[in-house]
Amino acid sequence: xxxxxxxxxxxxxxxxxxxxxxxxxxxxxxxxxxxxxxxxxxxxxxxxxxxxxxxxxxxxxxxxxxxxxxxxxxxxxxxxxxxxxxxxxxxxxxxxxxxxxxxxxxxxxxxxxxxxxxxxxxxxxxxxxxxxxxxxxxxxxxxxxxxxxxxxxxxxxxxxxxxxxxxxxxxxxxxxxxxxxxxxxxxxxxxxxxxxxxxxxxxxxxxxxxxxxxxxxxxxxxxxxxxxxxxxxxxxxxxxxxxxxxxxxxxxxxxxxxxxxxxxxxxxxxxxxxxxxxxxxxxxxxxxxxxxxxxxxxxxxxxxxxxxxxxxxxxxxxxxxxxxxxxxxxxxxxxxxxxxxxxxxxxxxxxxxxxxxxxxxxxxxxxxxxxxxxxxxxxxxxxxxxxxxxxxxxxxxxxxxxxxxxxxxxxxxxxxxxxxxxxxxxxxxxxxxxxxxxxxxxxxxxxxxxxxxxxxxxxxxxxxxxxxxxxxxxxxxxxxxxxxxxxxxxxxxxxxxxxxxxxxxxxxxxxxxxxxxxxxxxxxxxxxxxxxxxxxxxxxxxxxxxxxxxxxxxxxxxxxxxxxxxxxxx
Amino acid sequence: xxxxxxxxxxxxxxxxxxxxxxxxxxxxxxxxxxxxxxxxxxxxxxxxxxxxxxxxxxxxxxxxxxxxxxxxxxxxxxxxxxxxxxxxxxxxxxxxxxxxxxxxxxxxxxxxxxxxxxxxxxxxxxxxxxxxxxxxxxxxxxxxxxxxxxxxxxxxxxxxxxxxxxxxxxxxxxxxxxxxxxxxxxxxxxxxxxxxx
Numbered sequence: 001x002x003x004x005x006x007x008x009x010x011x012x013x014x015x016x017x018x019x020x021x022x023x024x025x026x027x028x029x030x031x032x033x034x035x036x037x038x039x040x041x042x043x044x045x046x047x048x049x050x051x052x053x054x055x056x057x058x059x060x061x062x063x064x065x066x067x068x069x070x071x072x073x074x075x076x077x078x079x080x081x082x083x084x085x086x087x088x089x090x091x092x093x094x095x096x097x098x099x100x101x102x103x104x105x106x107x108x109x110x111x112x113x114x115x116x117x118x119x120x121x122x123x124x125x126x127x128x129x130x131x132x133x134x135x136x137x138x139x140x141x142x143x144x145x146x147x148x149x150x151x152x153x154x155x156x157x158x159x160x161x162x163x164x165x166x167x168x169x170x171x172x173x174x175x176x177x178x179x180x181x182x183x184x185x186x187x188x189x190x191x192x193x194x195x196x197x198x199x200x201x202x203x204x205x206x207x208x209x210x211x212x213x214x215x216x217x218x219x220x221x222x223x224x225x226x227x228x229x230x231x232x233x234x235x236x237x238x239x240x241x242x243x244x245x246x247x248x249x250x251x252x253x254x255x256x257x258x259x260x261x262x263x264x265x266x267x268x269x270x271x272x273x274x275x276x277x278x279x280x281x282x283x284x285x286x287x288x289x290x291x292x293x294x295x296x297x298x299x300x301x302x303x304x305x306x307x308x309x310x311x312x313x314x315x316x317x318x319x320x321x322x323x324x325x326x327x328x329x330x331x332x333x334x335x336x337x338x339x340x341x342x343x344x345x346x347x348x349x350x351x352x353x354x355x356x357x358x359x360x361x362x363x364x365x366x367x368x369x370x371x372x373x374x375x376x377x378x379x380x381x382x383x384x385x386x387x388x389x390x391x392x393x394x395x396x397x398x399x400x401x402x403x404x405x406x407x408x409x410x411x412x413x414x415x416x417x418x419x420x421x422x423x424x425x426x427x428x429x430x431x432x433x434x435x436x437x438x439x440x441x442x443x444x445x446x447x448x449x450x451x452x453x454x455x456x457x458x459x460x461x462x463x464x465x466x467x468x469x470x471x472x473x474x475x476x477x478x479x480x481x482x483x484x485x486x487x488x489x490x491x492x493x494x495x496x497x498x499x500x501x502x503x504x505x506x507x508x509x510x511x512x513x514x515x516x517x518x519x520x521x522x523x524x525x526x527x528x529x530x531x532x533x534x535x536x537x538x539x540x541x542x543x544x545x546x547x548x549x550x551x552x553x554x555x556x557x558x559x560x561x562x563x564x565x566x567x568x569x570x
Numbered sequence: 571x572x573x574x575x576x577x578x579x580x581x582x583x584x585x586x587x588x589x590x591x592x593x594x595x596x597x598x599x600x601x602x603x604x605x606x607x608x609x610x611x612x613x614x615x616x617x618x619x620x621x622x623x624x625x626x627x628x629x630x631x632x633x634x635x636x637x638x639x640x641x642x643x644x645x646x647x648x649x650x651x652x653x654x655x656x657x658x659x660x661x662x663x664x665x666x667x668x669x670x671x672x673x674x675x676x677x678x679x680x681x682x683x684x685x686x687x688x689x690x691x692x693x694x695x696x697x698x699x700x701x702x703x704x705x706x707x708x709x710x711x712x713x714x715x716x717x718x719x720x721x722x723x724x725x726x727x728x729x730x731x732x733x734x735x736x737x738x739x740x741x742x743x744x745x746x747x748x749x750x751x752x753x754x755x756x757x758x759x760x761x762x763x764x765x766x767x
Binding site: 107108109111112113174177178179181182185186187212213214215216217218219220221223224227231232233234235250251253254255257258261262265 | 574575576577581584586587588591592595596598599600602603604605606607609610613614617618623624693694695696697698701702704705709
């Protein structure tokens with residue numbers, strides 16, 4: 001009977017675990033979608049083996065197992081949407097944030113427990129609407145995860161589902177953000193001042209503000225696009241538009257660029273929403289495994305806040321190709337370069353935190369260390385994209401795909417894996433297997449680079465990122481066409497090497513080594529609670545905080561860690 | 571599970587209750603949402619050669635009446651909030667009732683305005699000018715309907731809460747008043763954009 005109550009539980013730990021499991025499922029599903037695309041790119045026009053019979057049931061998508069162009073577009077659009085809005089953000093903020101923030105605050109729950117539950121159900125509803133559109137008669141949305149009009153307005157496939165689903169996901173994010181901000185501001189336990197908050201909590205606070213401020217304009221834009229599709233308005237439809245040699249019957253007067261402005265006002269801060277909580281996870285793991293305080297904690301906090309502010313002022317660097325004037329492009333080039341400063345401060349602080357430390361190379365730490373060079377590749381390859389003259393030739397190529405995926409895949413996903421291995425003992429009371437963990441890490445590192453490094457090379461060779469056949473029939477694509485093969489086999493290898501992780505995850509739930517409340521000898525408050533903390537009661541008694549969040553190797557202390565809850569440096 | 575702290579009591583170092591801070595944050599996101607709609611107005615208007623390009627004008631007299639009614643609704647609930655501290659329950663109920671009635675009137679007037687425009691062959695698809703107006707006014711009507719329900723709550727179920735926990739009730743009334751003040755400001759901007767500028 002207790003299990004029946006779990007879907008309605010308002011305990012933050014239950015909701016957090018549900019967010020985590022659901023978003024991991026979306027992550028896997030989004031990855032499987034892209035594997036179908038990768039097959040098409042390597043073997044254009046050839047049926048997909050093994051699952052050929054299942055997929056060819058529908059002649060509008062994959063007759064005889066051969067992918068049709070429109071289905072390829074649907075896979076691309078839903079892959080991007082799921083990865084960003086249904087997998088990574090809910091995992092980082094909904095999963096890690098909802099579970100860990102109250103524990104790190106010394107609180108018993110989030111400020112609005114029922115809203116927390118509501119937010120989760122809205123997230124599920126939004127996800128079902130978006131993914132479920134695959135099963136509608138016309139199929140899923142097929143105009144990319146950016147849904148640029150006029151294509152997204154005139155296409156007949158499930159764009160309407162996409163818009164409704166995104167509006168529901170927006171509501172879920174708004175509720176989640178408000179809940180986290182209020183909890184962090186209001187529910188800090190005695191002695192836990194803002195500058196004693198773990199950096200993870202700061203990262204969640206800043207991320208929640210970014211979501212709260214940047215998402216509503218996209219929700220407004222989604223309403224407008226819905227009106228264009230359903231009511232025949234022309235928010236994004238210019239006058240005199242001709243499609244397939246026929247004029248489109250609309251009043252006109254709208255602008256496709258309006259959508260781009262409103263979309264990127266969300267979607268660029270969204271990149272930092274994907275990155276900042278990852279830095280938060282890293283900060284905890286690196287400080288713990290180097291047995292040293294974070295280098296420049298205050299600088300990191302101010303950098304995170306500055307980064308969030310600047311992230312609202314860089315959106316149009318995605319739009320250099322629209323022919324904006326030089327004054328505008330100069331402004332956005334300048335802001336884009338300025339925002340690299342806090343990013344560099346954060347990653348440099350991580351490296352300097354390791355300097356001179358007594359490093360424990362366990363699985364979470366390996367993922368955390370690997371994050372830094374992967375993120376650096378993602379960041380540095382972004383510099384040519386920040387400037388108009390270099391952006392224009394690169395913009396429509398695989399280079400952009402490589403750059404973005406280096407930030408989010410080996411970047412953010414490594415942080416997510418690190419976080420799962422690190423907090424698994426807290427959530428379950430058992431430790432994950434180290435051997436399987438290291439096998440997972442090294443193979444994932446190799447295969448991730450096997451995928452995305454080839455994208456960068458293909459992009460530099462000028463290969464367009466919008467080709468259904470992978471560039472086979474295009475002269476400029478032939479010299480780098482074979483890279484598709486290396487990238488795709490790496491992607492298939494990456495899938496196989498997630499099996500040790502999945503096996504480790506479920507096996508450790510039952511046979512993992514049992515641990516006490518603080519197996520990593522950490523300092524932040526979540527490690528003061530039992531492992532796992534009881535439902536409805538995080539702490540046995542009231543918690544008082546006596547010091548900062550990462551006081552490791554304090555001189556004259558008997559142990560190399562001084563927990564926040566301990567009165568003396570015993 | 572223990573009660574969530576600062577649900578009704580003010581946290582000393584922040585000077586806020588959870589509900590009031592949550593409402594302020596919700597309104598911040600609403601400002602951004604309406605900001606997205608208003609920016610569409612500015613973007614489309616600045617690029618338009620004719621504004622409006624076609625269709626019947628939005629009736630200014632009805633717009634004026636709707637604005638006055640809206641402002642009365644917001645003022646009533648704000649007065650109710652201010653009167654709460656004087657513990658005059660009867661006037662709080664009366665003022666909340668005024669808000670609920672005015673809100674219903676506003677919804678009806680805007681509905682009538684839309685019908686009149688439709689009779690003049692003017693709908694959202696007629697021009698971008700009308701598209702923006704129909705979208706903002708319809709979204710605003712939904713917001714006002716929610717505001718009417720909140721005002722009705724103050725008169726109905728809220729009274730039980732007032733008897734049981736007057737501080738919790740006062741917090742909710744304050745949040746409802748903030749919401750109405752935001753709605754009034756948003757509609758004032760809308761009215762200026764479509765009837766004045």
